[in-house]
Amino acid sequence: MRSSPSAELAQVAAVLHEEKDVESTVDVVLRHARAITGAEAATVVLTPGHGVAMMWATCGSLARTGWASVLSLRLDTRRTAIGALSVYSPRAHAFGGDVAELARVYAQHAAVALASAQAESGLRWAMDARHVIGQAQGILMERHGLDAETAFAMLRNRARDRGVKLSERAEGIVAGE
Structure with missing residues (x-):
């Protein structure tokens, strides 16, 4: 039936x-x-x-x-x-x-x-972007002896100077660029 x-x-x-x-x-x-x-x-x-x-x-x-x-x-x-x-x-x-x-x-x-x-896809993307940004921030802190706030400002400024999104610049730093 x-x-x-x-x-x-x-x-x-x-x-x-x-x-x-x-x-x-x-x-x-x-x-x-x-x-x-x-x-x-x-x-x-x-x-x-x-x-x-x-x-x-x-x-x-x-x-x-x-x-x-x-x-x-x-x-x-x-x-x-x-x-x-x-x-x-x-x-x-x-x-x-x-x-x-x-x-x-x-x-x-x-x-x-x-x-x-x-x-859900948008949230997943945001979490992934936040993770990469955190990794890049840590790399900048280690390389340059910076605190977290200054490393984030450096990352933000580099993204703005290159005309790319913050997450894109973070991906580049994590990839070794």
Whole structure:
């Protein structure tokens, strides 16, 4: 016996939140979007800030026409617009009625999962950057006999003088530049 659509969505939502990064979350979003809607292909476009950053697709022939049905859904949360999820079918009227409503609910779950994955990736990047900055600061302290505050100021000034981010300059110092 097949479970109800709402029970299936609840299970899928749990799976979406198990992913640890944006790319793997998108892969799961695409796979389940096709399964839920019966689509032959799906795409996700993420739009951080003002530009399109990445696009994923399940079918390389999306550039060719021939789709008789397309359903595009906003991926957004109350705080931010994330992008769009689109599903494609060669069958006419493939996404009417209940399928479209189910897809809308799924898109909300997908948006929350993607927002969480983006936030987690950002935090992971920040922790890695902080770690490298600390290493570079320690290297400067050792090389020049500086205290922590002066070493950090030196690192910041070197980054500014070279026109690079603090973490980029720190990576260079750690690499021996």
